Amino acid sequence: MSSHSSFSLNNTKIEQTHNLGSFIGSHCHGGETILLSGELGSGKTTLTQSIAKSLGVKKQVTSPTFIIAKEYNANYDKILLHCDMYRATTIEDLLSIGILEQLGDESIVTIIEWPEKVSVLEKAPHIHINIEQENSERKFIVSHHGTEDNNQSLYRDLKNEYTTHRHN
Ligand SMILES: Nc1ncnc2c1ncn2[C@@H]1O[C@H](COP(=O)(O)OP(=O)(O)O)[C@@H](O)[C@H]1O
Ligand SMILES: [Mg+2]
Numbered sequence: 284m285s286s287h288s289s290f291s292l293n294n295t296k297i298e299q300t301h302n303l304g305s306f307i308g309s310h311c312h313g314g315e316t317i318l319l320s321g322e323l324g325s326g327k328t329t330l331t332q333s334i335a336k337s338l339g340v341k342k343q344v345t346s347p348t349f350i351i352a353k354e355y356n357a358n359y360d361k362i363l364l365h366c367d368m369y370r371a372t373t374i375e376d377l378l379s380i381g382i383l384e385q386l387g388d389e390s391i392v393t394i395i396e397w398p399e400k401v402s403v404l405e406k407a408p409h410i411h412i413n414i415e416q417e418n419s420e421r422k423f424i425v426s427h428h429g430t431e432d433n434n435q436s437l438y439r440d441l442k443n444e445y446t447t448h449r450h451n
Contacts (some may be wrong), residue, residue, distance in 0.1 A: 287428070290424075290425055290442050291422050292445050293421075295420055295421070297329065301329075304329075304331070304333020304335075305334075305337040307334050308333070309337050311334075311361075311392045312433065313388075314387050314388060314432075314434075315392050315433050316393045316395070316407060316434060317393065318395050319396050319398070319412050321413060321415065321416060325415075326416070327396045331344055332344045334392075335355060335365070338392060339358030340363055346396075347366065351366060351368070352366040361391065361392060362392070364382070365394050365396075366395040369400060377404075383403070408428060408429025408432040409429065410426070410434045410437060410438050411428060425442070
């Protein structure tokens with residue numbers, strides 16, 4: 284699925300990552316799928332923690348690396364599904380835990396770290412955030428993949444906010 288649109292944010296402070304996560308969490312309605320790429324330590328889990336907090340998740344979100352996916356209760360009867368594909372290599376891994384069938388479910392916000400490990404995920408409608416890091420300089424490249432879907436309004440809100448206002 285081709286990318287319809289993208290924009291990037293420069294990020295030099297952890298507060299900027301927290302603010303981005305808060306914005307994302309407060310603009311999710313359910314049914315969004317957010318794929319997070321970037322090297323180890325680039326900030327994928329940190330961003331997820333800020334999104335979780337803003338969604339009303341009370342538990343501490345930790346990296347699900349060894350179990351692939353963790354569910355958290357959020358506000359308004361929503362669920363945050365946080366996945367880490369680092370050790371998943373086949374579609375069967377995803378099917379076995381039901382992730383593919385649940386993508387786009389309006390009661391769930393799905394965040395997936397290391398999506399490139401399971402290429403079928405790129406075909407699902409999603410917002411992709413790719414974090415490029417060099418020392419303390421980070422660049423968050425945000426793109427929307429897919430047609431009319433639950434991700435579109437979040438993408439529009441993000442692009443509108445981050446391309447028209449300064450976020451230093
Ligand atoms: N601007 C920033 N954005 C995100 N994380 C940052 C930033 N500056 C420093 N950090 C630190 O970098 C680390 C990122 O780790 P983590 O979020 O676990 O990365 P990943 O999940 O991509 O492996 C954390 O220790 C975090 O405190
Ligand atoms: Mg992580």
